[in-house]
Amino acid sequence: MFSNLFNFASPQAFYPVAGRMISWFGWSAALLGVAGLYIAFFVAPTDATQGESYRIIFIHVPAAWMSMFLYLVMAGWAGLGLVLNTRLSGMMASALAPTGAMFTVVALVTGLLWGKPTWGTYWVWDARLTSELFLLFLYLGFMALKEAIDDPQRADRAGAILALVGVVNIPIIYFSVQWWNTLHQGASVSLTRAPSMAATMLAGMLVMALAAWMYSIAVSLARVRAIIVAREQDAAWVRSGTR
Amino acid sequence: MTAAIVLVLRRDLLVALRRKGDALNVLIFFVIVASLFPLGTGAEPGQLRAIAAGVIWVGALLAALLSLPRLFAADLADGTLEQMVVSAQPLPAVVVAKIAAHWLTTGLPLALIAPLLGLQYGLPGDALLVLLGAVLLGTPVLSLIGAAGAALTLGVRGAAVLTGLLVLPLFVPALVFGAGAVTASLSGIAPGPHLSLLGALLAVSLPLGLWATCAALRVALD
Amino acid sequence: MTAAIVLVLRRDLLVALRRKGDALNVLIFFVIVASLFPLGTGAEPGQLRAIAAGVIWVGALLAALLSLPRLFAADLADGTLEQMVVSAQPLPAVVVAKIAAHWLTTGLPLALIAPLLGLQYGLPGDALLVLLGAVLLGTPVLSLIGAAGAALTLGVRGAAVLTGLLVLPLFVPALVFGAGAVTASLSGIAPGPHLSLLGALLAVSLPLGLWATCAALRVALD
Amino acid sequence: MPRKMRYMLDAKDLACERGERRLFSDISLALKPGGFARLLGANGSGKTSLLRILAGLTRPAAGEVLWRGEKLGDIAEGYGREMLYLGHAPAVKDELSVAENLMFSARLSGIAASNDQCRMALEALGIGNLAPLSARVLSQGQRRRAALARLALAVPLPLWLLDEPFAALDENAISRVRALAEAHLARGGMLVLTSHQEVPIAAGNTQTVNLGV
């Protein structure tokens, strides 16, 4: 009964749609990125206590958000594939993982660079930092597991199980600043409270976050197209060049 | 259900009994890891006491990890696993029994020897009790998560290392709360919250670990 | 002789590298192990520096131990081992190659990344060099002794207990000297004696490990 | 509905894919009590894969398998209580004795066999004298016999799925297994097997599924 509802989930139907969407998202990402960086480096004022170094926030925070968000999306696709046995879901999860891992690395590296001037050290073993590091390990584990299994269908299902189990790490990252008292600061952007930072800073961060979002969509779509072609080599529609 | 658990448990324990070396290896490894530190760090009593809980917990994690490759791989190779999946017994019961057997042959011995090691590190009496409680609560978590990791990597080349890569991040909370309980008790803070967090962890990982293991085993055989 | 070594080495490396991630997994796994310790023990820079060498050595030992089961067991089960024994190539050459492949895929990557981890733990420059040297000298010892242990456990009943009792204690000198060299250099003492003891250990375990492995393999197949 | 009632095992339009390659498609197979199906085909044609689909181990790429009119996925262990699958891995643990091995695997199939019954089952395969030995010391054929001894206990299970049961057996063992299979069919059991050896099995109702090259 799901067959109609999830008709778009066939790789064949999805391939051309994805092709058309990529450029839209790609251009939006570029434009938003330029705008965000402009706000970050030219509009936003110098911070009273941290000087210029605080500007890392415009990359750090969106990257950290994306790293967690993409994991949830990836796990969502993976779970969908496990339940409904749709081929496309596993490919989507595979396509999202490298981008998620990339944002995790960015969050870690910008955090490291920021830590030196503010905390006086690159790295401390605090709960937020450590759980973010383990998010990276989860992404890497997901990719390693998929890489290690020959049969793509089996790899999809095994990867999905891992991704779903790893979801427990996300609340740990997010709430770690509340659960343990750490060096890292707590959430300052919240839906329930008035933001505690300058409006331009907030705007810059949100624009950068949107850019990251668009970028993720564009890159994942491009990657999923490549995966579709690689996996469906035998399928007639690929060979006949309908793409 | 209970009958199935008892059946598989008896069988696994019998096999373990016939290969005593495996369980012993884990125990010896644990002792070596734990006793290496006084050697490596230049035994200052104060320092030792401070790191004792951490060292013992890391030892427990690694020992659990070391014993994981054996959990399902042999059963897969000789066809026992497929017999278990097509058997008249529910797969979750089989998996519960296998995990229980794993805990009885690795986690429990570790829990029993941990207070001895703590003594070696100069932990006071009440901290020893907390340590015992924490290890008793925490090692089943290790077995549960570990089983899921072992099942996911079944039949994969380099499975042992891949398993480590997959499960160690998930082991971390157990380590944090387990070591935290002992450290808290050392500094005169009540270890209760840490221990109940450990209990919560067990409660979460029981269904999650079971589900993941069963699902992964079916995938491995497909 | 050399041709045989190259042949088996190439084959084993090919098997190992068939999975692109395999060597990488060892590294990531090692990094995780090394990150666990500070987490469990609390995070004071002075303390960290003191335990750095111990942590890295335990990581190396664990990586060696984890990878041992797959050294010969798979070859025994699928018949490759008996083919190697009846082959046109001398058995010691085959064994040298297998041990070398094991070291190249576990020991060497660890040795190369160990200084990076040392950096993370705040070790000074000269201690890092000592660490690199010690790990380079020590990991082949682990591979050699480990291979003998893995060969002994094949087939022979009850040998597992024996291995546990023989091999793990034999690992300890490597750990003690290896960690000792770094600790010495940290406290401003020359690490030379420790390193030369490690070298001596390697010189002893090379012929001994080879001989024991070959003999044990023949016994396992008889 | 009528089809459901007539056949105990009913596999419809099965297809199997391995590594993006289609091994077979549109294979159907239906068994009534006493029915016997022989799977034929060259090496690699997909006999083992088909048998694993019938056992519920592998999911077919298309088609479905019904047992007593219900889909396999929905009945899970219920099917396990009525079906015996013997793959080419013998599922015999080196660490246990031959008798212990048999006892545990019978229990796993839901058959509570007494020590005496196990002994008799081993005798039915001609390895009664090996009962107390560790399975490690068995020869290749003895190991297969130890696995096949389950058949002698599996009288209550109506469906047997056997993958190459005669491989590595000597003549004596082959005729013993054959006798067990024929008795099973005679009392209304069902049997699906693959075999490269031409072993004639008497059955009221024989069908052949040829998977080709």
Next chain:
Amino acid sequence: MPRKMRYMLDAKDLACERGERRLFSDISLALKPGGFARLLGANGSGKTSLLRILAGLTRPAAGEVLWRGEKLGDIAEGYGREMLYLGHAPAVKDELSVAENLMFSARLSGIAASNDQCRMALEALGIGNLAPLSARVLSQGQRRRAALARLALAVPLPLWLLDEPFAALDENAISRVRALAEAHLARGGMLVLTSHQEVPIAAGNTQTVNLGV
């Protein structure tokens, strides 16, 4: 001395003990170029054990095996360069492709086979198309074929020892292996094999060693 010169392989009064039990004793077997010996016996009678003694893997409880007049223990790898042993474990590594597996195992026997030769050897067993596939995906019979492809390369080795070479093979594969064995005998090679299947092999000089029940 005269006996030494007449026979290439000369096994005298062999006995084998396993777990304190004597499997067989006073078994003798001698082969000249072109000679063929078939080992018969029930499951567990000791055929594999005898073959392993001939290969130098197991030491006999009594008696000795001479190759070109020298005792096996004294010649070690020298024997390995002239003898091919195929046990029932196929020695095929899952991680390597079918072609790589063959190439490495040929090298191990001292045969430097080119890629083309490997390809042709696989074709001789009817699995040329599987050459680039990972051995993990092979079916049981395909895996045996991949192991047996060594025979097509082992032309320079005068002595072949084969344990159940026909098990799990379909008819086509059996006749291919049989052809390889007959060609080997015809060019003066020697062959010892065990088989429960009655596969006739034409040889100038056939002997049968019956190990009984």
